[in-house]
Amino acid sequence: MRRIVLWLPLVLLIPTSSLWSRGEVGEDPIAELLQLHDQLVQASNDAASQLAHESLKEAMRDAWNTHDFWTCNWLALSERMGVVTAGTGNQRVAVITWNIELTDRTQEYGGFVLAKMRNGDPVVIELNHQQIGINRNVLDTKKRYKAENWPGAVYYEIIAQEQGKKLVFTLLGWDGADGIRSRKVVETLSVAQGKLRFGVPIIDMGHGSEKRLIMEYADAVTAMLRWREDLRMIVMDHLSAPEPQMEGNTSFYGPDMTYDALVWQKNHWVLKEDVEIRDPDMKKPWNNPKRSRRQN
Numbered sequence: 001m002r003r004i005v006l007w008l009p010l011v012l013l014i015p016t017s018s019l020w021s022r023g024e025v026g027e028d029p030i031a032e033l034l035q036l037h038d039q040l041v042q043a044s045n046d047a048a049s050q051l052a053h054e055s056l057k058e059a060m061r062d063a064w065n066t067h068d069f070w071t072c073n074w075l076a077l078s079e080r081m082g083v084v085t086a087g088t089g090n091q092r093v094a095v096i097t098w099n100i101e102l103t104d105r106t107q108e109y110g111g112f113v114l115a116k117m118r119n120g121d122p123v124v125i126e127l128n129h130q131q132i133g134i135n136r137n138v139l140d141t142k143k144r145y146k147a148e149n150w151p152g153a154v155y156y157e158i159i160a161q162e163q164g165k166k167l168v169f170t171l172l173g174w175d176g177a178d179g180i181r182s183r184k185v186v187e188t189l190s191v192a193q194g195k196l197r198f199g200v201p202i203i204d205m206g207h208g209s210e211k212r213l214i215m216e217y218a219d220a221v222t223a224m225l226r227w228r229e230d231l232r233m234i235v236m237d238h239l240s241a242p243e244p245q246m247e248g249n250t251s252f253y254g255p256d257m258t259y260d261a262l263v264w265q266k267n268h269w270v271l272k273e274d275v276e277i278r279d280p281d282m283k284k285p286w287n288n289p290k291r292s293r294r295q296n
Contacts, residue, residue, distance in 0.1 A: 029063035030073045037080050040100060049100045049108075057110050057126070060096070064124045069094055069114045084158035084171070090120045091167055093191055097127070097154045105179035106131075109152030115191045123194050127152075139175075139183070141210045144199035151175075151198070153185055157227050159234070163267045166192065168200050170269065172225055172234070177216070180251045184225040186213035186234065186262065186269075203262065204270045213262070213271075215239055216250040223255055228277075234262040234269070235277055 036059050040052035063072075074094070077083050081098035097111035111127035129152040145151055153173030160167050168190050175183040188200035188211055199211035217223050217239050225236045237255035246252040259277045262269040 028072050029059070029067055030076050033059055033063060033077060034080055037098065040098070043100075046102050049102065053100055053108065053110060056098070060110075060112055061124075061126065064112060064114055068122075082154040082156050082173070084155055086158045086160035086169055087116075087167055090116050090118050092116050093158070093160075093167075093169060093189075095155050095158060095169075095171065095189075097173070099152075099154050099176060101176060105176075107152065107176040109150075109154070111150065111152075113147070113189075113191065113196055115196075121194075123191070125196055139185070139212075139214050139216075141212050141214060142199075144197050144211065146195075146197055153183075153187065155187070159227055161264055161267075163202070166190070168202060170202075170234070172227065177219070180219055181216050182219045182223075183217075184215040184223055184236070186225070188212060202268050204268045206271055209268070217253040217255075218251055221254040224259075231261075231277070232264070233272075233275075235275070236260050236262075238274070 033056070036052065036056040040049065040056055043049040043052050070092075074083055074085075077096070081096065083094065083096050085092065085094045087093050092115070094114040095111065096114070097109060099110075100108045102108065108131075109127075109129040111129070113123075113125045113127065115123045115125070125147050127147050127150040130149040131152075139151060153171075153175045155171040155173040157172040159170045159172075161170065162168075168188065171185075171187040171189055173185045173187055175185055177183050186203065187198055188202055190197055190200050201209035201211050203210040203213055205213070215223055215225060215236060223237045223239060225234070227233075228235050236259065238258040238260050239250075239253045240256040241247045241249065241252050242254070243252075259275050261272045261275045261277070263272055264270075
């Protein structure tokens with residue numbers, strides 16, 4: 001019998017400077033967060049996973065409402081989950097994300113976005129993961145999402161770009177999808193006036209602007225998606241079907257040893273196909289949370 005797990009939507013937005021102006025309150029919360037994440041990873045069934053997931057979210061709320069993230073030992077947190085930061089001074093953002101894999105091999109996600117605005121005010125926003133549908137078959141490249149209906153991913157890299165007088169952020173993430181497919185995603189993010197949105201139309205795929213790029217491929221293989229600082233581009237494996245009759249069925253797709261890239265030009269990411277990449281370094285600069293979960 002398939003388990004039915006109820007997830008209650010909760011979004012916490014606190015753009016109140018008085019919270020962080022108090023500085024650190026008590027001990028650094030990172031040790032407790034790591035302990036709770038360990039309990040999540042070690043959970044033996046979906047019910048235990050849900051309880052551990054809720055405990056971790058509650059501890060995250062408490063931590064970032066009473067502590068300044070930037071003064072905590074957040075690098076230790078990044079060894080267990082997705083923690084990426086970008087920007088400087090009063091225009092900086094931290095994105096914290098994690099996943100749980102359920103027994104049917106679908107994923108649930110949790111996350112927080114911590115930001116400092118131009119005037120120095122801090123913002124704490126909780127991300128509420130909203131499942132797209134059974135087996136998460138479709139991700140919309142043209143839709144905007146808010147914190148309340150975040151599609152979910154574990155983000156392992158972030159790039160900040162200036163677009164006029166504001167910063168836009170590009171996130172590289174992993175989505176475990178289901179037991180048939182996995183995904184890598186190039187997600188776009190803006191944070192302004194204490195609000196965020198996922199889906200900024202800055203990706204030019206050659207047929208109009210997209211709000212995100214999605215790589216979907218067979219769960220049994222791995223695909224590269226990473227920022228190459230030396231090349232100043234986002235590089236990725238080109239995915240294709242092994243046989244013509246499998247074209248369109250992404251559960252069979254995999255890397256074909258050619259590479260594509262996104263290059264920043266005139267305030268947009270522009271897709272360049274079949275680029276020459278020297279030393280692509282196929283080692284992923286992050287820990288695959290799905291694989292770690294299965295081993296446990």
